Amino acid sequence: MYHLALKMLLGDRAKFVMLVGGLTFATLLMTQQAAVFFGLLTWTTSHMRNMRAKLWVVDRKVEQANELKALRDTDVNRVRSAPGVAWAVPVYMTIQSAKLADGNFKPVQLVGLDNTTLVGRPPVILQGRLEDVRLPNAVILDELGVKRLSAGRAKPLGLGDTFELNDKEARIVAICRADRHFFGYPYTYATYTQALQFAPKQRKMLSLVLAEPAPGWTLAAAASSIEAETGMKAYTEDELFWSTIWWYFRNTGIPVAFMSIILLGLIVGTTISGQTFYAFVHENLRHLGALKAMGASNGLLARMLLVQSLTVGFLGYGLGALMVTAFGRSVLARGEPPFMMPWQLPVGTFLAVMGICCLSALLGIRKVWNIEPAIVFRG
Amino acid sequence: MQASTQLAVHIRAVTKTFGTGEAAVRALKGVDFDARQGELLMIVGPSGCGKTTLLSVIAGTLDFEAGEVEVFGSSLHGMKPREVTEFRKRHVGFIFQQFNLIPTLTLIENVCVPLLINGTGRRVAEQKSAALLDRLGLQGRGHELPRNLSGGQQQRVAIARALVHEPRLVICDEPTSALDKDTGALIMELLRDIARHPDRTVIVVTHDNRIFKHADRLTEMEDGRVQRVHDQAGNSGENGGSSLFPPSPKLIT
């Protein structure tokens, strides 16, 4: 009977297309928007993936990774002297202007790393040597930086090329790969002392301290020891990650904007699918009643409706997922808009779509169960 | 007792009321009714007298309030809803006024439905259906859609659907009223043949006095009761009123 159920639905071309289209649209909207949302949220924590440290010590008022408040130079030593700290190194982070060949300026994220240890160094060096960053005027530029700062040049920036960073000459000694910054600034790494020279002189030129707990100390214990000793805020990597994400949840319209579109997808999908399927059942009530008269049980009819509804669900989801994947591939290839699709996301959308379909089927099933088989004899 | 006189349906004092209070309609007011095996029985009477209601009760598609309904020796009254459904599935074939074929399914697929509901495999069901359509004069058209067929042809498909699972009881409500006179007569001849099977009973509700001649017996209803029963020999039950059968069925063609 199930193949006939499917044929009945397929035979109603308009409703079939409407159902599949509605569910495709819902899948597309929900998955794509959620992926962009996740992508955007991960961008907010790019520092953490580009610098990697177990403990992040910052000013007491700092709540998220993209808004650091300057510390005093001596604060590194105060962290070092706290019990439970294996080592602690300074990092200077600042946004500086790089001058392009065509005379324009582009902001870059300058990261000054501890001269001896280079803790916080870029995750992947593509060309050149990391150690060369200790040479005079040396910087390591990420791929995005190469692309951005090459504007107006005959050929793209490469090893040994120079550009002006805040009116001072910077020489590229290595090119690295780094996760994209939330604001889209290219990452430019230098030694701590070199970074201080690139940047205009200020009173406080320490942004944060990266540290690691001594053997035998848990992250939490070391963090609270630092806080007790220095009065600064010590985040574990995880804490800062979530603190940053939550900060954007609380303080920006980003989550609301995305959530409402995702919700819209859910509502539109449910409405289109529910309405169309209900109309389909309604129009076929006479035939479903005839089947019931002929001895089709409520269970059989319910299963037929479920087969119909879940089939369009699978089709709609499949098409939608395919389209999102195609979108994701094309934008990821260009590295433009944010996009992140952890496996939970398609699974979640799949469950949502199946939920919509079950709900739609249920509306129909309720109607079918209430048919008196005797209606088949009524005009 | 001869097979032809064994009772297929035996109904006593059945009542059915639709609605409650002021709006209540007493559709059946104590109906006594019998149908024999191997006969074509018609239920006739004015509009609203309860023909369809009685037919629905016999078919097990409608509950009744009081009285006794026995079909092939089992009482419908004592059955659970599930058992009534099971009974319809196995033993009843349905033919409707508006044919009620599913427009998006081919003729074969339409005819298959009762077999599939009964759990017959798809291939066997399709073979049987195709064979039956052939026998009913629709050779080679099994893969067409119902809309390509005339009314009479559609009703023949419906008859195939009603017979394909070899039910003992075939129930028809106004099977000819959507058809012209000649086509109606052809359909009735077909039903007539079907009823010749000694194990089968065909009950036809109709308004259409042109087809009365095809019946073995006529049950005349009026206002929720069975008024008279006529047979082809011209004998009438009850008060022996005039026969509804034409004087000589053979003269009318």
Ligand SMILES: Nc1ncnc2c1ncn2[C@@H]1O[C@H](COP(=O)(O)OP(=O)(O)OP(=O)(O)O)[C@@H](O)[C@H]1O
């Ligand atoms: N579902 C229902 N709800 C309320 N009243 C009903 C219902 N079904 C039938 N009736 C009423 O019961 C009475 C008998 O109806 P029924 O359909 O059995 O008559 P009928 O003899 O088949 O008429 P017709 O020849 O017009 O088809 C009528 O008065 C009808 O209005």
Ligand SMILES: [Mg+2]
């Ligand atoms: Mg009627």
